[in-house]
Amino acid sequence: MNRMSRRGLCLVLSAPSGAGKSSVSRALLEREPELRLSVSATTRAPRPGEQEGVHYFFRSVAEFEAMEASGGMLESAHVFGRRYGTPRAPVDEALAAGRDVLFDIDWQGHRLLRQALPGDVVGVFLLPPSLEELERRLHGRGQDPAEEIARRMRAARDEISHWADFDHVLVNSDFHETVAEVRAIIHAARSARARQPWLPGFIDGLLRP
Numbered sequence: 001m002n003r004m005s006r007r008g009l010c011l012v013l014s015a016p017s018g019a020g021k022s023s024v025s026r027a028l029l030e031r032e033p034e035l036r037l038s039v040s041a042t043t044r045a046p047r048p049g050e051q052e053g054v055h056y057f058f059r060s061v062a063e064f065e066a067m068e069a070s071g072g073m074l075e076s077a078h079v080f081g082r083r084y085g086t087p088r089a090p091v092d093e094a095l096a097a098g099r100d101v102l103f104d105i106d107w108q109g110h111r112l113l114r115q116a117l118p119g120d121v122v123g124v125f126l127l128p129p130s131l132e133e134l135e136r137r138l139h140g141r142g143q144d145p146a147e148e149i150a151r152r153m154r155a156a157r158d159e160i161s162h163w164a165d166f167d168h169v170l171v172n173s174d175f176h177e178t179v180a181e182v183r184a185i186i187h188a189a190r191s192a193r194a195r196q197p198w199l200p201g202f203i204d205g206l207l208r209p
C-alpha cells in the first residue's frame with residue numbers, strides 16, 4: 001500500500017424531488033476533480049435533453065433484469081413504477097483507484113448501498129426550506145404535467161420521512177452555502193482514519209527510535 005493512497009468513498013446525495021439535488025450535484029462535480037458521478041441504469045424513458053450514458057443508461061426491463069441477475073448491480077429499486085439501479089463495475093474500479101463516487105439516488109438506494117459497501121458510504125440528505133417552496137420549484141421546472149407534480153409531492157413527503165437514515169442532513173436554503181457544506185463533508189470524510197490504510201505503517205516509521 002503506497003503512502004498517501006486512500007480508498008475512495010461513496011457520497012450519496014438524496015433529497016425529495018425539487019429540493020435542489022441536481023444543481024448541488026452539478027456544482028460538486030465541477031469543483032471536486034476527484035469526484036465522479038455514478039450513472040444509474042433505468043427502465044424509464046429519457047426526458048428531453050437526457051443522454052444515454054450521461055444522465056442514465058436507458059434499458060428495457062429485460063436488459064435491466066439480466067444485468068441484475070448476473071450480479072452487475074450494486075443495488076436496485078422500484079421508483080414511480082420503474083426500475084433504477086447502480087451498475088457495480090464502475091464503482092468498484094473508482095473506489096479501488098482512490099476516486100470518490102457521487103450517487104444521485106433515493107433513500108432505498110442509500111440503504112442498499114450501505115449494505116453492499118459497508119464503511120464506504122457517506123450519506124447526505126437535502127431538505128427544502130418548506131413544502132411550499134418545494135412545490136414552487138417543481139412547478140418552475142415546467143417539464144412535468146400537474147398529476148406528475150402531485151405524485152412527486154406525495155413522494156417528497158415519503159422521502160423526507162427517511163431523513164434519519166443519513167449521516168448528514170442539510171436544509172438547502174442557500175445554494176452556495178449548501179455546496180460549501182457538502183464539500184466540507186467530503187473533505188472531512190477523506191481524512192477519516194479508516195480511509196487511509198497506509199497510516200499504521202507510516203506511524204510506525206514516525207515512532208521508530
Ligand code: 5GP
Binds near residue numbers: 075076
Ligand atoms: P428520475 O426519474 O426523476 O431521474 O429519478 C427518480 C428517482 O429515482 C429519484 O429519486 C432518484 O434519486 C432515484 N434513482 C435514480 N437512480 C437510482 C438508482 O440507481 N438506484 C435507486 N435506488 N434510485 C435511483
